[in-house]
Amino acid sequence: MLYNDLESMNRIIRSCTKCALFEYRKNAVCGNGSLSPEIFLIGEAPGKSEDENGIPFSGRSGQLLRKSLTLTGVSKHRIYITNSVKCRPPDNEKPKLEYMKICNGYLRYEIELLKPKVIIPLGNSSLKALTLITEVKYGNISKIVGEKFEWNGTLIFPQFHPAAILRDIKRLDKFNNVFFEIIKILKN
Numbered sequence: 677m678l679y680n681d682l683e684s685m686n687r688i689i690r691s692c693t694k695c696a697l698f699e700y701r702k703n704a705v706c707g708n709g710s711l712s713p714e715i716f717l718i719g720e721a722p723g724k725s726e727d728e729n730g731i732p733f734s735g736r737s738g739q740l741l742r743k744s745l746t747l748t749g750v751s752k753h754r755i756y757i758t759n760s761v762k763c764r765p766p767d768n769e770k771p772k773l774e775y776m777k778i779c780n781g782y783l784r785y786e787i788e789l790l791k792p793k794v795i796i797p798l799g800n801s802s803l804k805a806l807t808l809i810t811e812v813k814y815g816n817i818s819k820i821v822g823e824k825f826e827w828n829g830t831l832i833f834p835q836f837h838p839a840a841i842l843r844d845i846k847r848l849d850k851f852n853n854v855f856f857e858i859i860k861i862l863k864n
């Protein structure tokens with residue numbers, strides 16, 4: 677593998693200048709959570725709060741995500757959360773494919789090292805970043821939430837991005853059901 681361990685990769689991420697996003701960031705945002713996670717969540721990109729404090733999903737989307745995880749019985753000790761790019765794109769733009777490709781080695785290493793049982797890409801950008809690794813075509817998030825895929829013994833559950841739930845709360849049940857389903861499967 678490319679790095680000695682997660683912490684040495686994270687040190688590299690914090691001073692990374694491989695793509696133009698480093699020019700805009702206050703902090704690069706490294707993955708966070710259990711180091712033997714059953715569930716590995718991939719977000720899109722750090723937002724304003726994450727850029728300020730360096731912690732993934734520490735803003736409004738994170739609040740909603742944590743509420744749903746608690747409600748559905750997913751303990752924080754079982755999860756690891758990261759993003760498809762580790763630096764905030766300017767003006768909250770979606771991360772460009774070019775930047776995702778450059779940043780993808782970090783995500784690939786996190787997955788290879790942590791070997792989660794379940795991967796949850798949150799939203800289309802995260803799904804695209806995961807596709808660069810798994811080389812599986814999944815389709816559009818809104819059509820495939822509720823489906824599961826298998827890749828190298830890992831289950832992949834595409835999921836809405838929490839910001840999509842904040843925009844349309846009618847999706848909340850479907851969002852929560854994905855976590856309920858995962859918990860049921862992990863019990864067996």
Ligand code: URA
Pocket residue numbers: 705719720721722723726731732733734735737738759
């Ligand atoms: N949205 C994301 O996709 N990731 C974060 O870390 C925060 C908000």
